[in-house]
Amino acid sequence: MDKNQITEIVTNTIKDYLETQNIRIEINSNSALIGDNSLLDSMGLVNVIIDIESQFLDKDIEISLISEKAMSRKNSPFRTVSSLANFIHEKIEGNYE
Amino acid sequence: MNKIMVITGTSKGIGRYLAEYFLQKNFIVIGCDLSKTNLKHNRYEHFCLDVSDEISVRKMITIIVKKHRKIDYLINNAGIASMNHSLLTPLSVVEKIFKTNFFGTFLFCREIGKVMAKNKFGRIINFSSVAVPLHLEGESIYAASKAAVEEFTRILAKEFGNLGITCNAIGPSPIKTDLIKNISKEKINNLLEQQAIGEFASFDDIVNVIEFFISNKSNMVTGQIIYLSGVC
Numbered sequence: 001m002d003k004n005q006i007t008e009i010v011t012n013t014i015k016d017y018l019e020t021q022n023i024r025i026e027i028n029s030n031s032a033l034i035g036d037n038s039l040l041d042s043m044g045l046v047n048v049i050i051d052i053e054s055q056f057l058d059k060d061i062e063i064s065l066i067s068e069k070a071m072s073r074k075n076s077p078f079r080t081v082s083s084l085a086n087f088i089h090e091k092i093e094g095n096y097e
Numbered sequence: 098m099n100k101i102m103v104i105t106g107t108s109k110g111i112g113r114y115l116a117e118y119f120l121q122k123n124f125i126v127i128g129c130d131l132s133k134t135n136l137k138h139n140r141y142e143h144f145c146l147d148v149s150d151e152i153s154v155r156k157m158i159t160i161i162v163k164k165h166r167k168i169d170y171l172i173n174n175a176g177i178a179s180m181n182h183s184l185l186t187p188l189s190v191v192e193k194i195f196k197t198n199f200f201g202t203f204l205f206c207r208e209i210g211k212v213m214a215k216n217k218f219g220r221i222i223n224f225s226s227v228a229v230p231l232h233l234e235g236e237s238i239y240a241a242s243k244a245a246v247e248e249f250t251r252i253l254a255k256e257f258g259n260l261g262i263t264c265n266a267i268g269p270s271p272i273k274t275d276l277i278k279n280i281s282k283e284k285i286n287n288l289l290e291q292q293a294i295g296e297f298a299s300f301d302d303i304v305n306v307i308e309f310f311i312s313n314k315s316n317m318v319t320g321q322i323i324y325l326s327g328v329c
Contacts, residue, residue: 043259050211062159 001061001092007085013051014039014081029082045078052088063091099125099140101165105148105205106175108132110274114300115172115307116141127161127168130175148175148201158208167216170311171209173202173223173246178276180284183237191238198242199249206253210262219262220311223250227270227328231291235284243268247322254320263319267306270298270326293327 011027018025018039025039032038033045040048049065056063070077070087077087102119106112107128113136116126120138128134129144136143142161146153161168177197179190202223213219225247228240246266253264270292271277271285289295306323309315 047214050214053211054215057159057162062155064155 001059001089003085003089006088006092007081009055010052010081010085010088013055014048017044017048017051027081029080029085031081033078033080033084034076035079049078052084056088056092061092063088065091099123100169101125101127101161101167102170102172103127103129103161103168103205103209104172104174105129105201107136107143108134110276111269111272111300111303112172112174115174115304118300118304124170125165127157129157147196148205149196151204154201154204154208158212162212168209168212169216169218169220171205171213171219171221172307173205173221175201176224176276178236178239180235180239180280182235186238194238195242195245198239199245202246203249206249206264210253210257210260213262214257214260217261219257219260220315221250221253221257221262221264222307222310223247223264223266225250225266225268225322225324227268227288227292227324227326229268230324230328231288233288250322251320258319263310263315265310265319266322267303267310268322268324268328269303270324270328272298272300272303291328293329296326298325 007029014027021044027039033040053063053065065088075083077083102124104112104115104126107116108130112128112130116128116136120126120140125140127142127144129146129148131145131147133145134143144157146157148154175197177194179194181190206221210219210221223246226240226243228236229244229247233240250264250266257264271288277285302325306325310318
């Protein structure tokens with residue numbers, strides 16, 4: 001699976017979640033997921049992470065987006081759509097534990 | 098549609114009893130234990146694993162989700178005990194007890210919590226013990242691990258509250274199982290004397306509390322610890 005496909009899954013999952021919250025907003029790869037001006041609050045991020053893991057599981061790809069290293073990374077993988085997609089790509093490719 | 102229940106520690110004792118009880122109630126029961134089971138039923142599935150082994154637990158939950166698409170109920174029953182004076186307790190024993198009693202509970206709550214959150218419904222029941230409120234001498238590590246389960250349960254109830262998941266715990270008083278087989282009669286009698294009802298509890302007493310927690314009417318019951326035998 002390439003990065004574009006992963007980004008699409010991440011973007012659509014976030015869109016779907018925001019729609020459940022009656023929020024309609026344009027999302028691009030630079031959209032922030034945490035911090036100032038982020039699309040999601042803390043529970044929103046939790047929900048999105050669960051939904052993304054589940055989306056990949058439906059495609060027979062088992063990934064866990066929680067790990068000690070991820071949580072302690074200087075540049076959190078959860079900061080933008082793009083960084084999250086990159087993180088997932090690394091996970092799938094086995095370059096990140 | 099069948100209700101899907103995961104119970105840990107189903108090879109014997111309380112876990113085995115609960116598995117058989119809920120199978121009779123037409124649930125699909127998925128159990129796990131370190132050892133195999135001779136429990137055979139067309140609605141029972143068994144996994145051999147260590148509840149504190151993150152990879153094994155994740156694999157188990159993935160298999161369940163792929164097959165059943167949901168998990169409605171989780172009973173974190175698996176637990177071990179060891180009685181000893183704190184000054185005579187090896188660190189390896191402390192680690193072993195915390196791994197099974199707390200880490201195992203945490204892993205199952207986390208992984209199954211994700212599944213329940215997606216379905217906006219779930220009932221989690223963790224296992225504490227009267228050893229926590231009674232502050233039993235010789236059970237410092239066991240009681241500490243169960244105290245950790247209690248606090249985890251209370252905070253989980255808050256974190257899961259808006260996800261449609263309730264999280265409660267039961268604190269059984271002594272029941273005649275393998276868990277207490279090595280404890281002297283004198284110690285057990287001393288413990289029973291500290292209870293409002295100074296008798297051994299039964300498996301049915303546990304079922305009664307679990308039935309209350311998992312009831313559809315118990316939507317508003319979460320973050321609670323119920324002890325048997327009037328311990329408080």
